[in-house]
Amino acid sequence: MESKNRASSLESSLWSAADVLRGKMDASEYKNYLLGLIFYRFLSEKVLSTFSVWAGIDHDIEKYYAEYLDPNFLLEDMAMRDDTVEYIEESLGYLIEPDALYSSLIEKIKNHQFALDDLAQALHDLENSTIGQRSAQDFAGLFADVDLSSNKLGNSLQQRNQAISDTMLALNNIDLTAHNGDVLGDAYEYLIAQFASDSGKKAGEFYTPRQVSDIIAQIVTYQRDQGDAQIKSIYDPAVGSGSLLLNVGQHVENPSLISYHGQELNTTTFNLARMNLMLHDVSYEDMHLNNGDTLAKDWPTDEPYLFDAVVMNPPYSAQWDNSDKRLSDPRFRDYGALAPKSKADFAFLLHGFYHLEEQGTMGIVLPHGVLFRGAAEGKIRQKLLVDNRIDAIIGLPANIFHSTGIPTLIMILKKHKRTNDVLFIDASNDFEKDKNQNRLTEKNIEKIVNSYKKRQNVDKYAHVASMDEIKANDYNLNIPRYVDTFEAEPEIDLAQVKENLADIDQQIAEATTAFQALEAQLVSTGSQQED
Structure with a gap:
C-alpha cells in the first residue's frame, strides 16, 4: 500500500507539472523540462542533506546553510565558511550557493520575486563548475534540453516565467526520499507510459x-x-x-x-x-x-x-x-x-x-x-x-x-x-x-x-x-x-454426445406435444365463447 501511495503522489505531481506545459509543446519536449528540473531539485537537496550531516543540524537547514555561506554573517569566522564549502565539494563534487537552491527559487516564486535568469544562471554555474576530481565534462551540457528561452514556453518573458514557475511548484510536491533514490527512473517510466503516444517519437525505446x-x-x-x-x-x-x-x-x-x-x-x-x-x-x-x-x-x-x-x-x-x-x-x-x-x-x-x-x-x-x-x-x-x-x-x-x-x-x-x-x-x-x-x-x-x-x-x-x-x-x-506449448482439446465422447442429442430430441418432442395440446384447448375455448 505504501509503495502505491508513493507512486500515486509522484504521478499526481508529474501530471500537474505536465499539465502546465501540455499544449505548448509535444510530450518528447516537456518530458525534458520535467526530468531536468527534478534532477536539479535532487542535486539541491543533496547539498542540504550533506550540509546537515556536516553541521549536525536537523531543522531550519536552509536558514543555517545560508548563514554558514554568507560572508557578511560570518566575518569573524571565515574559516567556518571555507570548511563548509570544502566538505560539501569533497563529498559531492559540486556546490550550489544558497540563493540558487531549488528551495530558494521556490520561495522566490511564492513571493513573486522569481526571474528566469535566476534559474538559468544556477544551471549554467553547475554545468561549468570544476571541483576536485570532477572535470567540467561531468556536468557539461547536462541541462541543454531545459531551454528557458524557448518561445514554446510562451511568447513573452512573463509567460515563460509563469510556465516555469508553475512547473517548479508542481514538481516541489514530489517526495524525493520516498523512491529509494530511483525517483528519476520512476518519473521517466511514468512519463513514457502516459505521454509516449503523444510524442510520436517512440520514447519508450x-x-x-x-x-x-x-x-x-x-x-x-x-x-x-x-x-x-x-x-x-x-x-x-x-x-x-x-x-x-x-x-x-x-x-x-x-x-x-x-x-x-x-x-x-x-x-x-x-x-x-x-x-x-x-x-x-x-x-x-x-x-x-x-x-x-x-x-x-x-x-x-x-x-x-x-x-x-x-x-x-x-x-x-x-x-x-x-x-x-x-x-x-x-x-x-x-x-x-x-x-x-x-x-x-x-x-x-x-x-x-x-x-x-x-x-x-x-x-x-x-x-x-x-x-x-x-x-x-x-x-x-x-x-x-x-x-x-x-x-x-x-x-x-x-x-x-x-x-x-x-x-x-x-x-x-x-x-x-x-x-x-x-x-x-x-x-x-x-x-x-x-x-x-x-x-x-x-x-x-x-x-x-x-x-x-x-x-x-x-x-x-x-x-x-x-x-x-x-x-x-x-x-x-x-x-x-523446442518448447511445445500446444494444449490438446479434450477428447469428445461421441456416444455420449449422441445420447445427449437423443435426450434433447425427446424433450423437444414432449414440449411440442404439450404446446399443441394447450393450443387445441385455447382454440376450443375460443369457439365456445363465440357460440
Whole structure:
C-alpha cells in the first residue's frame, strides 16, 4: 500500500507539472523540462542533506546553510565558511550557493520575486563548475534540453516565467526520499507510459521496463555469485536512460566497486543517463558514458574495453551502414557476413559480445526474427551456435514495452560456457494484464530466473536442447520448435454426445406435444365463447 501511495503522489505531481506545459509543446519536449528540473531539485537537496550531516543540524537547514555561506554573517569566522564549502565539494563534487537552491527559487516564486535568469544562471554555474576530481565534462551540457528561452514556453518573458514557475511548484510536491533514490527512473517510466503516444517519437525505446531489467540483471550476475570473480565492470552499448546498467549494479555483492560504461546516440537520452547515474550516487570516477553511434564507431577502444557483464536493449531492426568495409571490423569479421542494412539486430549483438570479458555473461533483448531469419543472419546465428556461444533463449510476453507491442526475447551469451546446449524458456504466456500493457509479476520473474539456474526440462515451459537437436533443426532457434506449448482439446465422447442429442430430441418432442395440446384447448375455448 505504501509503495502505491508513493507512486500515486509522484504521478499526481508529474501530471500537474505536465499539465502546465501540455499544449505548448509535444510530450518528447516537456518530458525534458520535467526530468531536468527534478534532477536539479535532487542535486539541491543533496547539498542540504550533506550540509546537515556536516553541521549536525536537523531543522531550519536552509536558514543555517545560508548563514554558514554568507560572508557578511560570518566575518569573524571565515574559516567556518571555507570548511563548509570544502566538505560539501569533497563529498559531492559540486556546490550550489544558497540563493540558487531549488528551495530558494521556490520561495522566490511564492513571493513573486522569481526571474528566469535566476534559474538559468544556477544551471549554467553547475554545468561549468570544476571541483576536485570532477572535470567540467561531468556536468557539461547536462541541462541543454531545459531551454528557458524557448518561445514554446510562451511568447513573452512573463509567460515563460509563469510556465516555469508553475512547473517548479508542481514538481516541489514530489517526495524525493520516498523512491529509494530511483525517483528519476520512476518519473521517466511514468512519463513514457502516459505521454509516449503523444510524442510520436517512440520514447519508450530509451527505457527498459524494470521487470525485464530484473531478469537480465539476475542472470548475468548469477554465475559470479557461484564462486567466480566478482563483477567489477558493466557495459551497455545502447544505454538509454541507464536503468539497465543500474539494475545490474544493484544485484552485485558490492555496488561501490562497479564501474559503469555505456554509449548512447540520442543526446537528450545520454544526458538523462548521466543524471540517472549521478542520482544513484555513482561516483564520477566510475561513470564512463559516451554520446555516439555504437555501430558507426567502436567504443570504448581504450582500456578497459572488455567487461564482466554486457547488457543491452538496442533499437529493434534498425538501419545501419553494412558496407563491405565493415567485414574487416574486428567486431564483425569472424562471422563471414554482416547483419542486413535494415536489420541491425545482430550488429548490436556482435558489438556487445566483442566487448565481453572471457568469463563474462551477456544479456540482450531482441525481436524474435533473429531466431529464424536466414541469409546473413542465418550464417551469424550458426557461427555463434557452432562456437557454443548462445547459452539461453527466453521468450517474453507481447506488449510489455512502451515502444512496441511485439513479443521480444532475452538472449544470454557466454564466451566460455559450462554446457554444450541451449536452454529455451517460453514465458510468453506468464503475465498479468495491467491497463494497456502486460506486466511480468515477481512470481513470473522468479520462475524465469529459477528455470535458468536449474536448466531442466519443464513441460510446456522450458527445454534444454542439445547441439545435435539444434543442428537437426538447421540452426533455427524459433522457440516453438523446442518448447511445445500446444494444449490438446479434450477428447469428445461421441456416444455420449449422441445420447445427449437423443435426450434433447425427446424433450423437444414432449414440449411440442404439450404446446399443441394447450393450443387445441385455447382454440376450443375460443369457439365456445363465440357460440
